[in-house]
Amino acid sequence: MELTLTPLEFARRARRLYPQREAVVDRDLRLTYEQFFDRCDRWSSALQAMGVTQGDRVAYIAPNTHAQLESFYAVPQLGAVLVPVNFRLTAEDFVYIVNHSGAKVLCVHSDQLGAVDSVRDRMPGVERFVALEGAREGWEDYEALIASASPDFDHPEISETDLLTINYTSGTTARPKGVMITHRNAYMNSVGTLLHLRVELGQKYLWTLPMFHANGWTYTWTVTAAGGTHVCLPVMDPAHVFELIRTEEVSWLCAAPTVLIMLANTPEKVRGDVPSGVHVVTAGASPASETIERLEEDFGWTITHVYGLTETAPFITVCEPRPEHKELSVRDRGTLKARQGVELITSGELRVVDENGDEVPWDGKTVGQITVRGNVVMKGYYDDPEATEKAMGDGWFRSGDASVVHPDGYTEIQDRIKDVIISGGENISSVEVEGVLLRHPDVLEAAIVGVSHERWGETPRAFVVLQEGSTTTEEEVIAFARENLAHFKAPTQVEFVEQLPKTATGKIQKFVLRDGSSAVSRQ
Structure with a gap:
C-alpha cells in the first residue's frame, strides 16, 4: 500500500x-x-x-502560539481544511474571509x-x-475543551489531492483570494526545504515568520519532520528575538527582508551579544545585498534567499550556494545571494518567458515573467474559477514577477510586472x-515607484526612511544614486518618510x- 503524500506523515x-524530544517552547510552556501530539489528538476529538x-x-485568527501550531x-488529520487568517487584518476582512471560506468553527486569540x-x-x-486563551462570555474555552x-x-481516509489549507492572499488592491493548498503541495514543499535547507535533528527554529503566512512557509511541518523544536514568538520584537536566540540556542529562523533590516539595525545596547551560526531563510521581496553582507559579516549568520508565492506552497527557487561562490568577494557574494536562484529539486519546472510565451535567453538582461508548473502549484x-483560469489556465502559473535569468541559470527578479518603470522608452527596475x-x-x-513626467512619461520617485539622527538631504540621495547608476535610473524626487506602508507580511x-495616500507616514 502506498503512503499518501501528506505532512501528517511527518507527525506520524x-x-x-x-x-521525549522537546517539540514546542511557548513562553513558559514546554511540550515534548x-x-x-496528545493535545492535537484531543483537539481533533473535540x-x-x-x-x-x-x-x-x-x-x-491567532499569532505564533502553541495553539496556532x-x-x-x-x-x-480530521480531513478538515484549515483556514489560517492574517490576525493583523481588520474586522471587515475577518468577516469576508470567514464567510467566503465557509468556516464552521472559528478559533480566536485573546x-x-x-x-x-x-x-x-x-x-x-x-x-x-x-477562544484560544482569555475566554469570556459567549466563547468556548480551548484549553477546557482539550482537557475534557x-x-x-x-x-478518515485522506487523499494527497485533498485540500489541506485555504490561505488568503494579502488583498492589497482587491478582495483577497483563497489559495487552495493540497496535502501533496505542502508535503513536496517541506521535503524540498529539508533537501536544500537542512534543519537537523534537535535544532531549534524561532517563529519570527507568521504561521498564517503561506502556512509559515511550511515550517509548521518541516521542523517537525526534522525532529526540531518550534520556539514560538507571538510578538515580533527585536530585543526578544536576540534574547531567545541566546537562551534557547536557536539555529534557524525565517524572515522577510523588512525584518532582516530591523534585526541588522538593532542597536548593540538592545540586541546584546549576538550568537553566530544562525541560519536565516529570507523571502517576500529581494533583500538588499548590503543587509545580507552585514548579517553575515557582523553577526556570523548564514543567509539563504528563497522565492515563491502563496500560490506555490510557497517555494519555487532557492539561491543555493555553490563551491565557486566561496571565491567571491563579500560584496559580490552578497549581490549573488540577493538573487532568487534556481528551482528546488521538488518544486517543479520554472521558466521565464516573454510576451509570446517563449523562454528568454540566459543573458542576465532580457526580462520576462516567471511561470511555473509542478508539484507545489x-x-x-x-x-x-475566473481568477484560477486567468492565473493558470494553460497549466503554467503566472507569477506576475518580471525577471532575468543569468548564464548560470539563477533567476533575478527585476520587479513586479506592474511595477516596472518605463522612462523615455527605457525599462527601470525599482528593485535595482x-x-x-x-x-x-x-x-x-527605500521604495521606488514611477510617477508621471511630462517629458519622459515616467520617472522614478524614492520614498526613504533614514537612520535615526540622519540629516541627509534629497540632493545628497539623488547624487549618490547618480554616482552608482545610469543617470536615467536615478530618482528625480526623494520624499523622506517615518515608515513605509506594508502588508502584514x-x-x-x-x-x-x-x-499619494494619507496612509503614508511622512516626516
Whole structure:
C-alpha cells in the first residue's frame, strides 16, 4: 500500500521516533512531541464532537502560539481544511474571509476577541466560536475543551489531492483570494526545504515568520519532520528575538527582508551579544545585498534567499550556494545571494518567458515573467474559477514577477510586472534602484515607484526612511544614486518618510505610495 503524500506523515514519524524530544517552547510552556501530539489528538476529538467532518473548514485568527501550531495537525488529520487568517487584518476582512471560506468553527486569540465580537453577528455560517486563551462570555474555552476531550477520534481516509489549507492572499488592491493548498503541495514543499535547507535533528527554529503566512512557509511541518523544536514568538520584537536566540540556542529562523533590516539595525545596547551560526531563510521581496553582507559579516549568520508565492506552497527557487561562490568577494557574494536562484529539486519546472510565451535567453538582461508548473502549484483559487483560469489556465502559473535569468541559470527578479518603470522608452527596475539606495549609510529603507513626467512619461520617485539622527538631504540621495547608476535610473524626487506602508507580511504597498495616500507616514 502506498503512503499518501501528506505532512501528517511527518507527525506520524515524529511521535514514533521522538516522543521525549522537546517539540514546542511557548513562553513558559514546554511540550515534548508526545505531549504536543496528545493535545492535537484531543483537539481533533473535540472538533469531531462539535460536528466537524471531512471537508469542513476551521478558521484561526491567532499569532505564533502553541495553539496556532496545533491547528496545522489537529484540523487536517480530521480531513478538515484549515483556514489560517492574517490576525493583523481588520474586522471587515475577518468577516469576508470567514464567510467566503465557509468556516464552521472559528478559533480566536485573546487579542482579536474584541474585533470578532464586533462582527460575529455577520458570520452566520460559524457554528462554534472558540477562544484560544482569555475566554469570556459567549466563547468556548480551548484549553477546557482539550482537557475534557478523549485522545481517540475517527481517522478518515485522506487523499494527497485533498485540500489541506485555504490561505488568503494579502488583498492589497482587491478582495483577497483563497489559495487552495493540497496535502501533496505542502508535503513536496517541506521535503524540498529539508533537501536544500537542512534543519537537523534537535535544532531549534524561532517563529519570527507568521504561521498564517503561506502556512509559515511550511515550517509548521518541516521542523517537525526534522525532529526540531518550534520556539514560538507571538510578538515580533527585536530585543526578544536576540534574547531567545541566546537562551534557547536557536539555529534557524525565517524572515522577510523588512525584518532582516530591523534585526541588522538593532542597536548593540538592545540586541546584546549576538550568537553566530544562525541560519536565516529570507523571502517576500529581494533583500538588499548590503543587509545580507552585514548579517553575515557582523553577526556570523548564514543567509539563504528563497522565492515563491502563496500560490506555490510557497517555494519555487532557492539561491543555493555553490563551491565557486566561496571565491567571491563579500560584496559580490552578497549581490549573488540577493538573487532568487534556481528551482528546488521538488518544486517543479520554472521558466521565464516573454510576451509570446517563449523562454528568454540566459543573458542576465532580457526580462520576462516567471511561470511555473509542478508539484507545489496550488489547486486553484477557492470559489473563483475566473481568477484560477486567468492565473493558470494553460497549466503554467503566472507569477506576475518580471525577471532575468543569468548564464548560470539563477533567476533575478527585476520587479513586479506592474511595477516596472518605463522612462523615455527605457525599462527601470525599482528593485535595482532600491538596492543602490540601501547602500547609502544613512538609508534604512527605500521604495521606488514611477510617477508621471511630462517629458519622459515616467520617472522614478524614492520614498526613504533614514537612520535615526540622519540629516541627509534629497540632493545628497539623488547624487549618490547618480554616482552608482545610469543617470536615467536615478530618482528625480526623494520624499523622506517615518515608515513605509506594508502588508502584514512585510511587503511594501507601492500602490499607496503612487496614490499619494494619507496612509503614508511622512516626516
